[in-house]
Structures are given as structure tokens and as C-alpha cells.
Amino acid sequence: MFTGIIPGMGRVAAFRRVGAGARLVVDGGSILRHLEPGESIAVNGVCLTVVTDGGADTGNPWSLKAPPGVSLPSAEGRPGYAAFDLLAETLSRSRLGSLRPGDRVNLERSLRFGDRVGGHFITGHVDGVGVIAALRRVGPGGSGGRELTIVLPPPLRGRLQEKGSVGVDGVSLTVAALVAGGFRVALIPETLRRTTLGRSRPGDRVNIELDHGPNPGAGGWVTWDLLRQYGYLR
Incomplete structure (x- = not known):
């Protein structure tokens, strides 16, 4: 859950199509520091999950699989960076599929109990x-x-x-x-x-x-x- 009050922007560091999905890496600076795998981040209003693997087969049927010999862009070891997997549904419902390296994106971390709600409740499920x-x-x-x-x-x-x-x-x-x-x-x-x-x-x-x-x-x-x-x- 988010509020729609954007603390700042990040920049697309990498975007690579993988089959019907894509891997997105964003440089968010201080906004994306100290993230944990599995956290939710709104990127241009789309709720995305922070991932850590570089495309290896982790056994998760929902994670992206890189072709043999190819690794996906990763944010590991890069403070302020975060990687996200985009599946076909996300790409069809939103404009994230048109992102290119260097593009700016709106970023918001998920709401915590006790935070102020200055905007309105946003789910990150784009219509x-x-x-x-x-x-x-x-x-x-x-x-x-x-x-x-x-x-x-x-x-x-x-x-x-x-x-x-x-x-x-x-x-x-x-x-x-x-x-x-x-x-x-x-x-x-x-x-x-x-x-x-x-x-x-x-x-x-x-x-x-x-x-x-x-x-x-x-x-x-x-x-x-x-x-x-x-x-x-x-």
C-alpha cells in the first residue's frame, strides 16, 4: 500500500526483455537504500517486488529465467539500486515496458503503520x-x-x-x-x-x-x- 506522495525520482539503470517478461534495475539513491529482498516499491505507480537473483533457476515458477549462458541485470552489491522482475501482466497493464536506460521514474516505498497518509491509498495495481x-x-x-x-x-x-x-x-x-x-x-x-x-x-x-x-x-x-x-x- 502506498500514499502517492512521491519522495523523489530514480533512474533506470538497466532494462532487459526475457521472454514475455523483463528485468528492471533502478538507481534510486537514498530512496532505495537498506532494502530487503521481497520489499514492495512503487515504480511509476506499479507495485513491484525487490529481487536479488541474477536469473539463475531458483525453483520459483514465477521468477524470470535467463537463457543458458546469459545473466540478468542485477542490483547486488550496488547500494541504492534495486532489481525487479516484470511479468507479462505487468507489461500489458502499464507503460513500464517502454522504459529505457536513463529514463526517470517515480519511486515510493510501501506504507508502514503509523506513517502519515498525505495523499490517498494507492495499491500499485494499475488499472x-x-x-x-x-x-x-x-x-x-x-x-x-x-x-x-x-x-x-x-x-x-x-x-x-x-x-x-x-x-x-x-x-x-x-x-x-x-x-x-x-x-x-x-x-x-x-x-x-x-x-x-x-x-x-x-x-x-x-x-x-x-x-x-x-x-x-x-x-x-x-x-x-x-x-x-x-x-x-x-
């Missing part, structure tokens, strides 16, 4: 990929931030509400307005500085996670009638 259709600078001289218009794939349309929350490449944002086929968000300068959205351009693809919390627009609030329906009240 689909949107496209930035328009970008407009706002504020005096365009220095106050940016407004992005994002087009959603058809299955996700109609599932957001104005002033609700949405995850865009792992960043917790508020839906400023609903538009035909998508939505609009406003980004403050701090968000632009800390995340990859500060480098975004029209035509860029972004990972989208809908807010799966209570949604009054979809009848998601717990009401007295709902409690009675399930026998909690008489």
Missing part, C-alpha cells in the same frame, strides 16, 4: 494507461504550475468523479474536472519538481490507478440502508 492530451501552464507568467488533460482508455471512462482522487504514474492527484473521454488535473510546482510529471509532454503515456475507496458517485459510501441490507442493523 490502465492514459495519454496526456494537453498541457497548459498556469499562474503568473506560467510559473504557478501546470494543468494536464489526460484521456482514459474506454474501460476506465466514467469511473472517476470530480474532486475525487486518482493515481497518475504513482502520484496522488485530485480530479480538477471531468472532460470528454478523460479528466483534468492541476499540478503545483512542488509536484512538478519531485516527479516525472514535471517533464511530461502531450502524447506521453501515464499509468492510471482509480481510487478504489468509497465513491459516492458510484454508491460506495456506507449508509444506514446498506448496513440494514447486510443485517448489521434492524
Whole structure:
């Protein structure tokens, strides 16, 4: 579980396709120091698991297997680096398959009990990929931030509400307005500085996670009638 408050960015150190999957290595600097194998990290909003092997057959049917004589990129012995295995489902649901060495990525470590939740709960289970259709600078001289218009794939349309929350490449944002086929968000300068959205351009693809919390627009609030329906009240 994550909050969508991004502490900073990392850089793709290696990306190698292996069959239907891929191995990703990220240089996250201080954000990714002192990791344990199996920890969850959100990379551009996608929940990934830290792995340590270099592609050897560990007996795990879900781990990537390198072809004979080939080793996968590894983060072992490199402080601040982390390696992740991406399977076909992850590549089909997100835009991680388009990453290249040198690309910047948003990073967030998983939430711990007692941490502040400054954004909203993000699972890291991306619902689909949107496209930035328009970008407009706002504020005096365009220095106050940016407004992005994002087009959603058809299955996700109609599932957001104005002033609700949405995850865009792992960043917790508020839906400023609903538009035909998508939505609009406003980004403050701090968000632009800390995340990859500060480098975004029209035509860029972004990972989208809908807010799966209570949604009054979809009848998601717990009401007295709902409690009675399930026998909690008489």
C-alpha cells in the first residue's frame, strides 16, 4: 500500500526483455537504500517486488529465467539500486515496458503503520494507461504550475468523479474536472519538481490507478440502508 506522495525520482539503470517478461534495475539513491529482498516499491505507480537473483533457476515458477549462458541485470552489491522482475501482466497493464536506460521514474516505498497518509491509498495495481492530451501552464507568467488533460482508455471512462482522487504514474492527484473521454488535473510546482510529471509532454503515456475507496458517485459510501441490507442493523 502506498500514499502517492512521491519522495523523489530514480533512474533506470538497466532494462532487459526475457521472454514475455523483463528485468528492471533502478538507481534510486537514498530512496532505495537498506532494502530487503521481497520489499514492495512503487515504480511509476506499479507495485513491484525487490529481487536479488541474477536469473539463475531458483525453483520459483514465477521468477524470470535467463537463457543458458546469459545473466540478468542485477542490483547486488550496488547500494541504492534495486532489481525487479516484470511479468507479462505487468507489461500489458502499464507503460513500464517502454522504459529505457536513463529514463526517470517515480519511486515510493510501501506504507508502514503509523506513517502519515498525505495523499490517498494507492495499491500499485494499475488499472490502465492514459495519454496526456494537453498541457497548459498556469499562474503568473506560467510559473504557478501546470494543468494536464489526460484521456482514459474506454474501460476506465466514467469511473472517476470530480474532486475525487486518482493515481497518475504513482502520484496522488485530485480530479480538477471531468472532460470528454478523460479528466483534468492541476499540478503545483512542488509536484512538478519531485516527479516525472514535471517533464511530461502531450502524447506521453501515464499509468492510471482509480481510487478504489468509497465513491459516492458510484454508491460506495456506507449508509444506514446498506448496513440494514447486510443485517448489521434492524
